[in-house]
Amino acid sequence: MRSRSGEFVAEGPQSVREALRHRPDTVRDVYVTPEAADRHPAIVDAARAAGVTVHDTAPEVLAAMVDTESPQGLVAVCRAVDRPLDEVLDGLPERALVLVLTHVRDPGNAGTVIRGADAAGADAVVVSDASVELYNPKVVRSTAGSLWHLPVSVGAPVTEILDGLRARGVALLAADGAGTTLLPEVDLDRSHAWVMGNEAWGLPEPLRAQCDEVVRVPIHGHAESLNLAMAATVCLYASAGARHPDGRSDTPVGTEAGSDVSTEVGSDAGVGGRG
Secondary structure, three states: OOOOOOEEEEEOHHHHHHHHHHOHHHEEEEEEOHHHHHHOHHHHHHHHHOOOEEEEOOHHHHHOOOOOOOOOOEEEEEEOOOOOHHHHHHOOOOOOEEEEEOOOOOHHHHHHHHHHHHHOOOOEEEEEOOOOOOOOHHHHHHOOOHHHOOOEEEEEOHHHHHHHHHHOOOEEEEEOOOOOEEHHHOOOOOOEEEEEOEOOOEOOHHHHHHOOEEEEEEEOOOOOOOOHHHHHHHHHHHHHHHHOOOOOOOOOOOOOOOOOOOOOOOOOOOOEEEO
């Protein structure tokens, strides 16, 4: 969790590597066991090159710093990466793609959805004050480094978020199993934000009413619904398809060897629906 000083712990080689690669200014200290230093010399070298203090740490000391049963020997103490809401929204490009999370309580879900938004090329992620803490260790781990890749804002009331997006011409698309519009029918060739709600009960009716469309993912088989992470990824990649109709990407796909990332996907969400 974030400390009173605004700092948080990122654990594991993937998170530490991405923090150093994309936002070295946010990394205060790196703690590494002798074994991990031997396995990941490039990360240790990158930290030192960035002027980050590297601490040789006994395994039992490092284990006390994290909440995982099997820490991977690398921990970074980082400064908060979130930005004020207006700063994030004012920086959106034309035809922006934004992810809004509200009332999301499972940290594994939140982190995995942020990772999906990053992979789909989203321009920003906004997490409301009614959602899980962004710097929860499980959220940070589940983003697999994406926390340092794209603009993130946290802590604003969801109504303020929606009003700010609408004022900037961003269409609000609620993803919910109660939707009357099917995903293939939605116009995604415009600036839009996917608004994702609670894992169990989705978005409250007053929030759905504030959105321009309430969209559900059609289910063609026998599954009753999709969980939040699955549905969010489907919606985000539909948006990515509209933005990149040739299907090409400038970013290599795949996970770096040895990253050993756990997504920790959480509970079900009724975002999909029969149709």
